[in-house]
Amino acid sequence: MLSSFFVVNLMIPDDVYVHKTVEGDGSAFNELVQRHHAKIYGLACRMLGNPDDASDATQETFLEAFKSLPSFQFQSKFSTWLYRVAINTCQQHIRKSDSRGRTLMSYSNCLREQNRQYDSDFPERMVLKTERDGLIQAAIDQLPPKQRAVVVLFYAQNLKYREIALVLDCSEGTVASRLNTAIRNLKSMLKDL
Amino acid sequence: MNCEDFMTTINVNRLSSGLKLQENVELKQHLEACPKCQTEYDEMLQTVAVLESLRNPDPPPDLALKIQKQIAKEHRRSRLAFFASPLARLLAALKFNPHPALVNCTAMVFYLVLTVFLVKLTFFSEPDNSVHVLSPTKTVWRSAHVVTTSWATIRGIPVPMEESEQVTAEEMLIQER
Numbered sequence A: 001m002l003s004s005f006f007v008v009n010l011m012i013p014d015d016v017y018v019h020k021t022v023e024g025d026g027s028a029f030n031e032l033v034q035r036h037h038a039k040i041y042g043l044a045c046r047m048l049g050n051p052d053d054a055s056d057a058t059q060e061t062f063l064e065a066f067k068s069l070p071s072f073q074f075q076s077k078f079s080t081w082l083y084r085v086a087i088n089t090c091q092q093h094i095r096k097s098d099s100r101g102r103t104l105m106s107y108s109n110c111l112r113e114q115n116r117q118y119d120s121d122f123p124e125r126m127v128l129k130t131e132r133d134g135l136i137q138a139a140i141d142q143l144p145p146k147q148r149a150v151v152v153l154f155y156a157q158n159l160k161y162r163e164i165a166l167v168l169d170c171s172e173g174t175v176a177s178r179l180n181t182a183i184r185n186l187k188s189m190l191k192d193l
Numbered sequence B: 001m002n003c004e005d006f007m008t009t010i011n012v013n014r015l016s017s018g019l020k021l022q023e024n025v026e027l028k029q030h031l032e033a034c035p036k037c038q039t040e041y042d043e044m045l046q047t048v049a050v051l052e053s054l055r056n057p058d059p060p061p062d063l064a065l066k067i068q069k070q071i072a073k074e075h076r077r078s079r080l081a082f083f084a085s086p087l088a089r090l091l092a093a094l095k096f097n098p099h100p101a102l103v104n105c106t107a108m109v110f111y112l113v114l115t116v117f118l119v120k121l122t123f124f125s126e127p128d129n130s131v132h133v134l135s136p137t138k139t140v141w142r143s144a145h146v147v148t149t150s151w152a153t154i155r156g157i158p159v160p161m162e163e164s165e166q167v168t169a170e171e172m173l174i175q176e177r
Ligand SMILES: [Zn+2]
Pocket: B002, B003, B004, B006, B030, B034, B036, B037, B038
């Protein structure tokens, strides 16, 4: 019974909940939060390199999305639109944040905490994995925000060029060339991994 | 094919989508002949492989709930009329959260009553006859009555006084003396 409810629930497209929210049903938005918060948090973590900022940015993203939902025109998927709100929020954070110094440190701490749960039997593997991820993140942090957005959307969020172009409001060609530039920039930093 | 051609042709899309160079003879030939491009190509492949291993960190377990609470708050706030927010703040301070519509209605009734009261006080506060009912010796009430019309006096509106009343006032003064 419960599982059939979940199946039915998952089959309902986001747009239905968007309509309900716009019509004044505040609880309909809860389902959208439930569905999308993990990937928006993941995006914010990779964009900002810091779990605290990522939590804040995720909350701000959803609040902003809720407020400006009436302006959503259904011309793209809700998730694409939400990604766009998230990228804008992250870029505002990057602009006003001077937290780059504590970035790597706190990010490694966060990963160490997470990996402790998975790899408690293999402490060596845990340290390696954490350090490796921390180094990748540190390299991503060095990229200019536009290149960073493309790398994160393509590799961490697994979006297609077409979707990234929609999120960033640019052409697919721009996405491809930014990604190429980003890879060349990252190449020297990630050489030893 | 020169190095520049090679570099523009091996883009990330080609590397990431698993379309390696095997299917393109020209690219393959250049790669085998040019150690510089070979190194570049290997490094790019390696970088792409590293990035493809990226996984997303899991969100804190309470994040969704936090967001949902914040949204509920915002939803409530957005349904409050602008004039009802002081009342809502007061109620929230008293740990009392009724439906926004109820708060709006209550605020509206409150403002309506206040307006009626003020309008009545300003424009319809005529001298009443209650003083006649009172004992004429209680001149205190008489002076209190004058105070209530002071607003009208300040605004320069002549306060009408009946002749009979004037007489009684004089009589009262005489009585007092
Ligand atoms: Zn070459």
